[in-house]
Amino acid sequence: MNSKSHITLSDIAKKLNVSKVTVSKALRGHPDISKETTKRVKKTAEELGYTPNFAARNLSSRKSNTIGVVVPKIAHFFFSAIIESVYDTAFVNNYDIALTVSQENAERERKHVETLLAMGVDGIVVSVSQQTKDKAIFEKVLDRGVPLVFMDRVMEIKGTSHVTVDDRGGAFNATEQAIKNGYRRIAHFGGYKEINIGKNRYAGFADAMKQYGVPIDPELVIYGGFGESYGYEGFMKLYHKGKLPEFIFTVTYPVALGVYAAVAEVGMKIPDDIDIICFGNSNISRFIKPEMSFVNQQTELIGKTAIELVLEHIRDSDEFKPKHVQIPTELVLRETCVKNKRVDAPVSF
Amino acid sequence: MNSKSHITLSDIAKKLNVSKVTVSKALRGHPDISKETTKRVKKTAEELGYTPNFAARNLSSRKSNTIGVVVPKIAHFFFSAIIESVYDTAFVNNYDIALTVSQENAERERKHVETLLAMGVDGIVVSVSQQTKDKAIFEKVLDRGVPLVFMDRVMEIKGTSHVTVDDRGGAFNATEQAIKNGYRRIAHFGGYKEINIGKNRYAGFADAMKQYGVPIDPELVIYGGFGESYGYEGFMKLYHKGKLPEFIFTVTYPVALGVYAAVAEVGMKIPDDIDIICFGNSNISRFIKPEMSFVNQQTELIGKTAIELVLEHIRDSDEFKPKHVQIPTELVLRETCVKNKRVDAPVSF
DNA sequence: ATTCGTAAAGTTATCGGGAAAGTAAATTTG
DNA sequence: CAAATTTACTTTCCCGATAACTTTACGAAT
Numbered sequence A, B: 001m002n003s004k005s006h007i008t009l010s011d012i013a014k015k016l017n018v019s020k021v022t023v024s025k026a027l028r029g030h031p032d033i034s035k036e037t038t039k040r041v042k043k044t045a046e047e048l049g050y051t052p053n054f055a056a057r058n059l060s061s062r063k064s065n066t067i068g069v070v071v072p073k074i075a076h077f078f079f080s081a082i083i084e085s086v087y088d089t090a091f092v093n094n095y096d097i098a099l100t101v102s103q104e105n106a107e108r109e110r111k112h113v114e115t116l117l118a119m120g121v122d123g124i125v126v127s128v129s130q131q132t133k134d135k136a137i138f139e140k141v142l143d144r145g146v147p148l149v150f151m152d153r154v155m156e157i158k159g160t161s162h163v164t165v166d167d168r169g170g171a172f173n174a175t176e177q178a179i180k181n182g183y184r185r186i187a188h189f190g191g192y193k194e195i196n197i198g199k200n201r202y203a204g205f206a207d208a209m210k211q212y213g214v215p216i217d218p219e220l221v222i223y224g225g226f227g228e229s230y231g232y233e234g235f236m237k238l239y240h241k242g243k244l245p246e247f248i249f250t251v252t253y254p255v256a257l258g259v260y261a262a263v264a265e266v267g268m269k270i271p272d273d274i275d276i277i278c279f280g281n282s283n284i285s286r287f288i289k290p291e292m293s294f295v296n297q298q299t300e301l302i303g304k305t306a307i308e309l310v311l312e313h314i315r316d317s318d319e320f321k322p323k324h325v326q327i328p329t330e331l332v333l334r335e336t337c338v339k340n341k342r343v344d345a346p347v348s349f
Numbered sequence C: 001a002t003t004c005g006t007a008a009a010g011t012t013a014t015c016g017g018g019a020a021a022g023t024a025a026a027t028t029t030g
Numbered sequence D: 001c002a003a004a005t006t007t008a009c010t011t012t013c014c015c016g017a018t019a020a021c022t023t024t025a026c027g028a029a030t
Helices: A009-016 A020-027 A035-048 A054-061 A077-092 A106-119 A136-143 A167-180 A196-211 A228-241 A253-265 A299-316 A339-344 B009-016 B020-027 B035-048 B054-061 B077-092 B106-119 B136-143 B167-180 B196-211 B228-241 B253-265 B299-316 B339-344
Strands: A066-071 A096-101 A123-126 A148-151 A161-165 A186-189 A247-250 A275-279 A293-297 A324-327 A329-332 B066-071 B096-101 B123-126 B148-151 B161-165 B186-189 B247-250 B275-279 B293-297 B324-327 B329-332
Touching: A009 A020, A009 A035, A020 A035, A054 B054, A054 B106, A066 A077, A066 A106, A066 A299, A077 A096, A077 A299, A077 B096, A096 A106, A096 B077, A096 B096, A106 A123, A106 A136, A106 B054, A123 A299, A136 A148, A148 A299, A161 A167, A161 A299, A167 A186, A167 A196, A167 A247, A167 A275, A167 A293, A167 A329, A186 A196, A186 A228, A228 A253, A247 A253, A253 A275, A299 A324, B009 B020, B009 B035, B020 B035, B066 B077, B066 B106, B066 B299, B077 B096, B077 B299, B096 B106, B106 B123, B106 B136, B123 B299, B136 B148, B148 B299, B161 B167, B161 B299, B167 B186, B167 B196, B167 B247, B167 B275, B167 B293, B167 B329, B186 B196, B186 B228, B186 B253, B228 B253, B247 B253, B253 B275, B299 B324
Parallel strands: A066 A096, A066 A123, A123 A148, A148 A161, A161 A324, A186 A247, A247 A275, A275 A293, B066 B096, B066 B123, B123 B148, B148 B161, B161 B324, B186 B247, B247 B275, B275 B293
Antiparallel strands: A293 A329, B293 B329
């Protein structure tokens, strides 16, 4: 709180010779108070530089007008784009956001949720860390009656809402497209199996392979993580084994970037020597050469939907039934995944 | 706040037949309370699932243990990297962060600062929007006795601390390097003159040009903004005028990306047909071809320093004298800006 | 025995705001 | 014109935690 003395309702009240409740009501435009008085109060408040004290207000009202958010990372395009839309959506709805960052650490995540509860947030939106196993803290949130929405990275807990990307469908489309392009030795670099995006994107991949009768080579399905280093290492592992695929479908954009780096390092060319597509996008994708094809997740929609869901839940409280919203993906084809096109109209060089 | 009934200090006190102040002290590890009692209190708190009420705590103690932060954007590498280190530094210091986003809008920024004051944050860190002109809200912060630190984008207000990048020095180095590489027709794409980074980076550019006696062609100094589109448009403008420079020094990484896109579009080659360097970096710079040379700003250091400065100010309160910290830059040379090298050891093709 | 110091609590008084209920005067209503 | 309403406020109390005192009990010092 501030070290210098604050102007409070009482200060304004004293100055105007009215009770502080009158001031309180006037400032809130309560009809109890005459227009005359209301005007005087607002003017004086302005003059004295009155700032309400949210702690007092929250304590008294048992509301905070704030939504707590927990994300695993910030400095990643996917999350920063989501966060931006989270803030925007909250802003237009006149809510504040209390953002916390788990850094992919389950214990930190637990602490942050605890903090958000202590802050008395009206609802919580979480994208769980890669480590998270324990549901206890989230059940505590529900026990407290605080609406809980999972976003992208979810936990299966009854009573919570989910906003997810159609991972399985998007992965299916990406893989199907590769098969239709004539590829058969198709690899999948899959992050972690335990996280739902890892699980579901693999599932979509497997769906497509099965549907088109293309066998999955277990050696070409590689797990490790969602960052660049895993793409790099995954490719290098296959390269040194001499087991390179024709095509790689990666679980995230960074993993694909890692592959790009590795491919360049061993002197190969994308998409001629090895072709690729990834799940997800980045703000700089237009500047990566060759421009990668990708499965677009509508990040703005994810953040917006998550906030709107908590708000709905907060407002309806008893009536509200948890919803599971799936945000559709779009297949965006750029300069990779164009084998057929290239065969039709070969580039001369 | 939560709809279901809370466990409070009194509940624990009742159960143990002690006063709630005893419980409060015990939980805080106050020496007034015996180890025996403290243990019992903590155990019971745990069992009952006690969660402190920060609103009450803040109200009573006049502290919030929270630092308010206002940034213009999130989904940009520079800011998201800073924010990440802001969160990290606060975390290790046991402080919470209240993050707000102005979206480069001065009015929104003002509202957010007002909100942070109402929240009773212990200190505020601001990176001002591009629009911001009015100092009034920041003076209000100082009036309240709340420590204020500007980060990267500053306002000149007495009593505030600043953390800035050595923009002028970095820009000087970038330009000097170009001159030494033999370039004479050097352009500068400079964002906005009004923002200190726009001003200072231009100043560094001008310093170098002057020092080496290279004339500045006003037509090659272009303002417009800090985003990709301005780089694109700036280049196109010069291209259509037939006034292309040999070298461009851009005020930000995105502006340079815009130039990359424009250069590719008109069928030219970097660095052969036109060479470039930018101020700032991005997480994907390794994947942009040719890899751009840049002036590195140590983002982690900026966020960390800003938080440490507010904390210092909060702790020392009366003693503390505002500091102006300048974070040094590093010139990082990659695949652009290598004319001399290429002349020495030409690449064969 | 009296005073003193101290460990280990207990009491009280807020912190600033707002819901709920009360009151006095003015206005409407039957 | 008395009763019922309405208008415009005021009083009281509580939210949960804590700062600042005060009390109690007990052994040590004088």
